[in-house]
Amino acid sequence: MMRPASLVGLAIALWLLVVLLLGSGYEQRLMALAAGYALMAIGYQLVFGQAGALSLAQGACFAIGAYTAGILGGRLGWPLWAELPAVVLVPAALAGLAHTPVRRLDGHFFALATLGFAVLVRLVAVDAQGLTGGANGLVGVPAFGRGPGAMLVGWSLVGLGAALALWLTRGGNGPALALVRGDADLARASGLDPERIRARGFVLAAGFAGAGGALQAHVLGLVSPDVAEFSVMVGCLAMVVIGGRGSVMGAVLGALLIGHLPEWLRPLGASYRVAYGLGLFACLLVAPAGLIGSLERFWPMRRAARPVAGQRAAPAVATLRIDGVEKSYGGIAVLRDVTLEVRPGEIVGLIGPNGSGKTTLVNLISGLDRPDRGTISLGERRLDRLSPDRIALAGVARSFQTPAPPDGMAPLDLVTAALAAKRGCAGFGAAAELEPLQGRAADLLQRAWSTDIARALALDPAVLLLDEPAAGLDAGERDRLGLLLRALAAEGRGLLVIEHDMGFLMGLVDRVAVLLDGRIALIGTPDAVRADPGVRAAYLGTVPC
Amino acid sequence: MRLFAVLLLTLVATKALAEPVRLPILVPVTGFLSLEGTSQRNGALLALKQAPPGLATGEVSDTATAPENAVNALLRVLDQGPVPAIVAPMLGTQMLALMPTAVEEKLALLTVSGTASLTERGNPWVFRFFPSDRLAKEAHVRYAVEQLGKRKLALIYQTTAYGQSGASYIAASAKRHGAELLFSEGIDTDVKDLAPILGRAAASGADVLLFHLHAGSTALAVRQVAALGITLPVIAGSALHQPATAALLEPMELKGVCAESGSSPVSGGSPRLDRFLAEYRQAFGADPDAYALAQYDATQMLLDILARGARTGEQVRAALAQGQWDGVAMHYASDGRGDMAHSALILCYDGLTRVPRIVQRYDGLDAG
């Protein structure tokens, strides 16, 4: 059985063939132009569709590619073979430069920063007359001609580009990218670096757009600043969203549709541009997940992954050491001189009233925040200066208090994403095959109590930080969770468990650390802690146990 | 048998002659130049309306703003068979994109675009019925230097193809006539507050302000000059002569302001012009501008050539290149490169009405 994307691909290939063999010069020209848009849109799927960054610079990169072709191929007379790498590399390099200072930005702040880049590109196109020919543009770019030639060249490039894009997002990359666009913090805790992945997506997308822009320049035989207008970017967004976000075939379909729509509407006469706007609106209305996505809804293809037990090799064991850690927010000390160890195979409970600093400590260990003073290390390795994703890969994984899987992500994908991250092959490039990963993920899901613990286990951690794992569980479920945690400790892993449920915790742990007002008030066996009068007064007295 | 063949051929030939010629009108009727593009369309349609019935039929296609749209529109037209000539868009970048196809398909492009370089590329299929920027800006500068006796110029131009091309010719003309360009700066079409730039232009020591801007910016600039109390004489580009532009301003704001243009239909002046004015107003319910008149003249010359039997692009091209036409706006004849118009006007407003008065006429501008 074929997937809808492959069927759509087949239909597009057929359409192209018909136009190539039977189409008029006009129809072939529209196809050649659509090829340029398709390259831009395929690239945009990487940065926006896959990595989830709302870039508004893709149109500008298209323009940079067109101008690179205009200047090198037209003005300087470079041959095509020399020009082709340049039209990809120049926009990619400029995009890389532009991205570096704004890589930390998120959402619409990132969109605005990339919009600024686009405005500056347009400004150069219009006002740097010596370089770009100003508003009159550059003429005399060698033209591919009107016949089937331009169309063939263009769609060969689209074929190559589509293959490259599919290769870049193959295997374990898919779930990993879904996690990056779904929830950046969760991605970090799963060993993925969203900033780096987005930066890569942005640069790759620029390369694709550059090739598309150069293609347009060679089809038209000229470059004008119209390529740098914001309408190109809006068109690109529309192609990707209407075609189907994230899908390479969706991008191609969207490019064909948006490229042809105004021309199809021409017979309407004076108001055809109004019809174009309404047509765009109608496409958005009828295809809630984009055309490809909506097709897939009628065509559920989700294979149930069969659990495949991984080799239960013993994890690399190491001791987590927290030494003299202090942290304050806005002058208020939250943690004061906290020193704690979690040894291999040991389960340590962390208790304390609300606001005593438990979650802050877990955030510091897992790298979401940095201590003001003190060190955290795993074995010989200092963790307190590493980013969350490095810490997760180094062997300290955490679960979250209220794990909400990102929109539309199945538990299996979430765990697969972490598995892919652990293999160091996530985010455009090296990839592990999907099926074995999914089999392993299904196995972990079967074993672990919650999706989030399964995700953490996927990182094969030496130390596991669990934030209220028993919250909301009934007695039977708590028993199963307890068995799992003991089994994990028996494998040699160290566990640090925050829990309010004293009955559950005291029966589970080897040692308990009591955190009061940001200080470790006491560390000892459950019995010793239970017996301590100070702890009873400050904390345990409120909870019958 | 032979007789039959001859009869058939004659029949086909007469039928070909009897069939109306398709005249595609490819102009921007959407996008930022659609005011001018609509004038082009109206001028061409009016000429077609007055042509002998059955001679030619117009087919209007929008070219919007991007060059690929113009080429798409032309290729679409050509799908239905060859045409000898088209009314081609005002936008210089669209013309540049169309020109290679015109060579391949052997069809004449009749335009009113001012971009000077169009006729400097050795393309024999381009015919321009409007003074090019080179000529228009020569008139612009000569009026300032010769008539007003000003030698220190300040220029504000638009950062579009029209603006940048004009600015470079103003600089060249100023040099030729011994005037100094003390201030020259471009503005984007979205700039609303021109006070900062006008302030600096006035403070530059110039004794005359030249504008080379599109309609909206021209009106804003003229209005803000009046509001700021800047007393320097103002000579605007051809956008100001458009009745739609002048209509944005109070007559008082226009007092003493002059503008360059190819013609000024609303100013009247000859019986033929008055008749054109009346017919245009009746047909479209609006006042014509110089672009409408120029495209009207161009289309009439083309229709005359068609009426005399030319049917192929080559025949039309030859007739346009060698012929002369006594148009309503001026006398048209090619200078060998496709430039048909060689005259430009300077118009001034008296502060009482929005109809400008012709104060200076420059003929044979490219003779020297």
Add this chain to the structure above:
Amino acid sequence: MPAELLTFAQLVLNGLALGAAYALVALGFVLVLNATGAVNFAQGDMVMLGGYAAVALARALPVPGLLLLPLVMAAMAGFGLLFSALAWRPFRHRPPIFGLLATVALGLALQEAMNALEGAGPQAGPALLGVGEIRLGPLGLSRASLGILLACLGLGLAQGWLLGRTQFGRRLRASAQDPVTARALGIPVDRLIAVSFMLAAALAGAVGLLLSGPYFVTPTSGTDLILRAYIAVAIGGWGSLRGAVVGALLIALFESVVAGYASSVAATAALYGAVLLLLMVRPSGLFPAPLGRRA
């Protein structure tokens, strides 16, 4: 006052009027953003529509612009209701990019419709307080600019009062922060959202009328405004009303002052350069709003 300082003061004064208009557009944008989380890229095109409504009304009713202002705002409020039914309702359960693109598509259709109806040429709307200049000591201010300033100040304060001091405002903020709980508490969330769209459209209509007199209106005149509003809202903190106003004023002052000393091309380049710098220093804008995470 020394001449240099005087020039500077005059440039600031000139920029203030446009800044006030940008601020009102940005306020409408934030209002819908806070109520729905939706990004309304057609806010600029609504300003354009309001401008044409003002032109049409002024043609039919030759009265001062001040009297037309409530009429235009009422008409645009009605349009806002229609707009929310088209651009927000069908897309509210979809990823936000759909709603964003839907507003872009509808805005495009609006632009092209006005182009087909009225042509691309600029048209002049009614003047609010007549024409001419008013002297403020050594500084000059056109009546048009004064009108824009006063009207924007009045409308801005009215909106501040409405959101900050009334039952309506409290409910709106509650339902924006947590629509599920608000609904459970019996707050008519959907109606509040419709009202937000109406208010935003009315503000857009007001700006349309105010700008159509001194600066004319064309089918594409909303495009520049929405870009500025978007910048203003983002650097203001994506959701902060105060931030949006400060952002809009900063943009206008920047344009006016840099264009006054360098050039308008330099002003555009410098504006975006400054925005990039600002975002590097404050990645969540000047006044980070709790909604910022939704961005």
